[in-house]
Amino acid sequence: MLQxxxxxxIVGAAWRxxxxxxxxxxxxxxxxxxxxxxxxxxxxxxxSVRNPWVRWPLMAWVDFFRxxxxxxxxxxxxxxxxxxxxxxxxxxxxxxxxFLNTGAYYGEILRAGVESVPTGQSEAARSTGLGRLQxxxxxxxxxxxRNVLPDLLSNTLEVVKLTSLGSVVAMPELxxxxxxxxxxxxxxxxxxxxxxxxxxxxxxxxxLLSRLENRALAGRG
Amino acid sequence: MNSWERFVDAFxxxxxxxxxxxxxxxxxxxxxxxxxxxxxxxxxxxxALALVRSLGFRPLNLLIIFVVDLFRALPPLVIxxxxxxxxxxxxxxxxxxxxxxLSLTLVLMAFSEEIYWxxxxxIAKGQWEAARSTGLSYGQxxxxxxxxxxxRLTIPPLTNRTIAITKGTxxxxxxxxxxxxxxxxxxxxxxxxxxxxxxxxIAYLILFFPMVIFGxxxxxxxxWKR
Numbered sequence: 107m108l109q110x111x112x113x114x115x116i117v118g119a120a121w122r123x124x125x126x127x128x129x130x131x132x133x134x135x136x137x138x139x140x141x142x143x144x145x146x147x148x149x150x151x152x153x154s155v156r157n158p159w160v161r162w163p164l165m166a167w168v169d170f171f172r173x174x175x176x177x178x179x180x181x182x183x184x185x186x187x188x189x190x191x192x193x194x195x196x197x198x199x200x201x202x203x204x205f206l207n208t209g210a211y212y213g214e215i216l217r218a219g220v221e222s223v224p225t226g227q228s229e230a231a232r233s234t235g236l237g238r239l240q241x242x243x244x245x246x247x248x249x250x251x252r253n254v255l256p257d258l259l260s261n262t263l264e265v266v267k268l269t270s271l272g273s274v275v276a277m278p279e280l281x282x283x284x285x286x287x288x289x290x291x292x293x294x295x296x297x298x299x300x301x302x303x304x305x306x307x308x309x310x311x312x313x314l315l316s317r318l319e320n321r322a323l324a325g326r327g
Numbered sequence: 328m329n330s331w332e333r334f335v336d337a338f339x340x341x342x343x344x345x346x347x348x349x350x351x352x353x354x355x356x357x358x359x360x361x362x363x364x365x366x367x368x369x370x371x372x373x374x375a376l377a378l379v380r381s382l383g384f385r386p387l388n389l390l391i392i393f394v395v396d397l398f399r400a401l402p403p404l405v406i407x408x409x410x411x412x413x414x415x416x417x418x419x420x421x422x423x424x425x426x427x428x429l430s431l432t433l434v435l436m437a438f439s440e441e442i443y444w445x446x447x448x449x450i451a452k453g454q455w456e457a458a459r460s461t462g463l464s465y466g467q468x469x470x471x472x473x474x475x476x477x478x479r480l481t482i483p484p485l486t487n488r489t490i491a492i493t494k495g496t497x498x499x500x501x502x503x504x505x506x507x508x509x510x511x512x513x514x515x516x517x518x519x520x521x522x523x524x525x526x527x528x529i530a531y532l533i534l535f536f537p538m539v540i541f542g543x544x545x546x547x548x549x550x551w552k553r
Contacts, residue, residue, distance in 0.1 A: 110416045173535035175497035178508055186521035189337045267402035296415035301405050308400040322446045
């Protein structure tokens with residue numbers, strides 16, 4: 107059993123490939139998390155405009171991309187768009203798909219956060235002479251982010267896990283590299299190794315979240 | 328053909344769509360079947376784990392916490408790949424359908440256990456004590472006093488999490504499950520036209536858009552009662 111799933115010889119042969127994958131996963135996360143946050147921030151800022159002509163299309167946009175499996179979006183961009191003469195390459199497709207998908211999730215979370223800040227806050231800020239955007243950035247958002255921090259972190263965990271979808275469009279991230287190493291060595295050890303790396307990397311965040319979530323739901327009862 | 332006609336011919340090709348409509352419909356059936364099995368198994372095992380955890384047997388609880396953390400930290404696709412490509416090395420060769428089902432079930436089990444558990448712990452201690460002092464047993468207290476209140480609290484987060492994980496059925500395409508995305512992808516390579524992908528996208532929207540709206544509605548409905 108140990109020979110099959112945790113063969114040290116295979117670990118010795120594959121660790122370079124896996125480590126390169128880990129590097130790419132980290133890089134990819136560092137690109138797509140800010141990208142998603144940026145999209146979410148834009149959505150939440152727009153949603154704070156109390157005009158129904160702005161709010162309803164925004165809500166439809168968010169729900170549309172929350173209803174779409176991210177892999178479907180990715181495949182559509184990667185395998186569909188070339189038929190229209192648009193070849194984007196794996197990395198660009200992942201970035202766009204994540205921007206749309208995780209942007210919608212972040213947007214929904216931040217919107218709830220913004221709505222949790224009493225309107226008196228922005229009224230007071232406006233009356234001191236701050237502009238609309240300044241009020242949003244310096245007064246409302248800092249409080250909003252604090253109120254929805256557990257949800258933001260939980261979504262970030264999901265985004266980092268989702269980067270494994272990059273393997274489907276041949277991005278050399280952790281899972282893809284592990285699959286390569288597996289097919290070179292005819293042994294599942296590289297996949298176990300990749301799984302162990304994902305776990306060790308994300309476990310602290312999962313622990314933290316589980317504490318925060320317990321507290322959040324307990325506060326409601 | 329001008330560029331608009333070319334676009335329509337590529338993504339909304341009526342001929343191709345008509346030809347592959349039965350395939351996509353079959354894919355929808357598989358997706359619904361897979362999703363239903365994941366939801367049923369995931370929510371039940373998650374609740375079972377939470378109930379066992381409420382017994383407060385420490386070694387068992389540490390094990391449950393570890394399992395839950397493990398399946399919350401691992402990307403579902405990694406679990407699918409491990410089961411489908413890794414297990415055959417020890418002569419266990421589950422099909423793509425079973426691999427996807429098992430992976431998503433484990434993930435939903437982990438997430439739902441966390442949510443159920445948060446719900447159970449959120450019920451004030453006084454409720455337990457009052458129920459027990461009226462002569463209800465531990466099991467009766469759990470079943471008739473604590474769970475009904477705890478579950479109500481867990482419905483909105485549980486619904487949203489379940490939808491998010493159920494969308495993962497699309498991952499089955501990586502291990503050759505003939506669900507919507509898998510059917511659409513093979514139709515694209517057979518017809519050399521991306522219209523089946525458009526159909527697939529529409530099929531996902533038909534299945535999941537109402538669920539997302541429902542989740543949103545539940546959230547606001549429950550929020551009023553706080």
